[in-house]
Amino acid sequence: MRISVIGCGYVGLVTGGCLASVGHQVTCVDVDPAKIRMLEAGKIPIYEPHLEEIITTSRREGRISFTGDLPRTIREGEAIFICVGTPPLENGEADLSAIDNVARVIATEARGPKLVIEKSTVPVQTGQQLKRALEVYGKKAEAKFQVVSNPEFLREGTAVLDFIHPDRIVVGVEEESAGKQMREIYRPILEKKFVCPIHAGSCPPGAPPEMIITTINSSELIKHACNSFLALKISYANVLADLCERLGGDVEEVTRAMGMDPRIGPYFLKAGIGFGGFCLPKDLQAFVRLAERAGIDFTLLREAERVNRERIEQFLAKLRRALWVLKGKQVGLLGLTFKANTDDIRFAPSMEIIRRLLAEGASLRAYDPQAMEKARAVYPTVNYTVDAYEAAAGADALLIATEWEEFRSLNWQRVRDSMLRPLVMDGRNLLDAAKMTALGFEYHSIGRQN
Ligand code: UGA
Numbered sequence: 001m002r003i004s005v006i007g008c009g010y011v012g013l014v015t016g017g018c019l020a021s022v023g024h025q026v027t028c029v030d031v032d033p034a035k036i037r038m039l040e041a042g043k044i045p046i047y048e049p050h051l052e053e054i055i056t057t058s059r060r061e062g063r064i065s066f067t068g069d070l071p072r073t074i075r076e077g078e079a080i081f082i083c084v085g086t087p088p089l090e091n092g093e094a095d096l097s098a099i100d101n102v103a104r105v106i107a108t109e110a111r112g113p114k115l116v117i118e119k120s121t122v123p124v125q126t127g128q129q130l131k132r133a134l135e136v137y138g139k140k141a142e143a144k145f146q147v148v149s150n151p152e153f154l155r156e157g158t159a160v161l162d163f164i165h166p167d168r169i170v171v172g173v174e175e176e177s178a179g180k181q182m183r184e185i186y187r188p189i190l191e192k193k194f195v196c197p198i199h200a201g202s203c204p205p206g207a208p209p210e211m212i213i214t215t216i217n218s219s220e221l222i223k224h225a226c227n228s229f230l231a232l233k234i235s236y237a238n239v240l241a242d243l244c245e246r247l248g249g250d251v252e253e254v255t256r257a258m259g260m261d262p263r264i265g266p267y268f269l270k271a272g273i274g275f276g277g278f279c280l281p282k283d284l285q286a287f288v289r290l291a292e293r294a295g296i297d298f299t300l301l302r303e304a305e306r307v308n309r310e311r312i313e314q315f316l317a318k319l320r321r322a323l324w325v326l327k328g329k330q331v332g333l334l335g336l337t338f339k340a341n342t343d344d345i346r347f348a349p350s351m352e353i354i355r356r357l358l359a360e361g362a363s364l365r366a367y368d369p370q371a372m373e374k375a376r377a378v379y380p381t382v383n384y385t386v387d388a389y390e391a392a393a394g395a396d397a398l399l400i401a402t403e404w405e406e407f408r409s410l411n412w413q414r415v416r417d418s419m420l421r422p423l424v425m426d427g428r429n430l431l432d433a434a435k436m437t438a439l440g441f442e443y444h445s446i447g448r449q450n
Contacts, residue, residue: 153167416439
């Protein structure tokens with residue numbers, strides 16, 4: 001089946017790249033000519049492990065192409081994945097204007113039957129609106145549209161793995177035939193019949209993923225429900241961390257034991273400076289607004305939001321307690337991305353930390369393995385260093401804001417010797433507290449007794 005992917009952002013590139021890599025013929029389109037030029041030149045605008053390899057291979061083998069020609073891409077594709085952005089509006093609701101625009105172009109340009117798949121994260125009932133827009137604007141008798149919701153559960157940093165080895169594929173449909181076509185698209189993944197670009201022929205054993213067919217509304221709800229629940233879990237762990245600090249206890253010990261209960265599970269219980277990124281915060285907000293509009297009290301999620309907002313302030317309060325006055329102090333910052341293995345700094349805790357520290361008159365030296373240029377564009381006055389050691393040199397305090405593996409294995413003795421004051425504030429509980437103390441650091445982390 002010929003597949004068109006509209007939007008060459010993060011979700012679009014992973015979707016297009018992975019579908020091409022498992023054997024489909026894919027055309028990806030974007031309104032941004034600079035992005036298309038870059039992709040045509042063989043460059044990938046985002047850092048995501050394995051993505052460049054799979055796109056390069058698929059391009060070489062003629063299975064993926066990039067274009068700015070939206071009408072042609074629509075006419076050629078039998079299945080059209082909508083992967084455009086749904087950024088938050090001022091009031092926290094999702095901005096659906098890009099989806100609306102695309103829907104109108106699909107409606108007017110289509111000349112035959114189309115499976116229109118919403119992959120972008122959208123609030124429940126968007127599928128209904130999409131269907132209506134396609135009907136209202138689609139005047140050609142031969143163009144018949146079937147709308148499908150197919151949310152993505154990709155995590156940045158492991159998105160290719162998540163796409164080709166998913167734990168489930170959720171598909172919301174109105175007609176059975178649409179479900180059949182989706183099964184066809186995902187057949188290589190459902191039957192694990194593809195050359196795996198990650199495991200080189202020896203994928204870990206395990207049952208093939210299940211495709212869950214639901215109504216469109218349920219499918220849309222599943223996406224927001226998952227991300228909001230994950231956010232809730234993190235905020236829960238963060239409040240536990242506060243309790244541990246106040247009353248004695250180690251949040252790592254507590255959450256480890258909690259996670260062994262299969263009803264709770266070990267994931268997303270890591271306490272720290274809070275969740276960031278372009279998904280969890282915005283989806284949580286959008287879900288809260290959606291519930292509000294529907295007249296449902298979801299205070300539970302509001303609290304998760306509030307707890308998360310306060311993480312940075314609490315972290316900086318600790319720093320203030322240790323440094324007394326921040327003005328004129330030199331602070332080193334390790335990690336700029338919202339989590340490790342990505343170059344994404346959107347809604348990253350580090351960005352808020354920088355904003356506040358600069359406002360208080362501290363001088364900052366920062367290092368990140370992937371996001372230096374992106375951060376420089378936002379905060380040009382920060383001194384970006386060539387490595388972690390340089391960020392630490394001469395500092396009154398060193399903050400860890402992202403759990404990059406390379407920070408764990410630094411020569412911490414060297415770091416200590418180069419600092420003006422060996423104070424480390426570990427916002428991700430990345431390091432071993434006992435070892436850091438033994439090395440002579442004044443070491444603070446989250447929810448641990450140190
Ligand atoms: C999230 C979801 O995990 C994906 O399933 C979903 O598909 C994606 O959003 C999306 O909607 O597109 P992602 O934004 O890549 O994925 O990041 P996460 O791995 O969820 O991490 C989010 C934030 O939570 C990070 O800042 C991370 O450091 C933080 N986090 C995560 C914690 O503070 N504690 C944890 O235990 C886990």
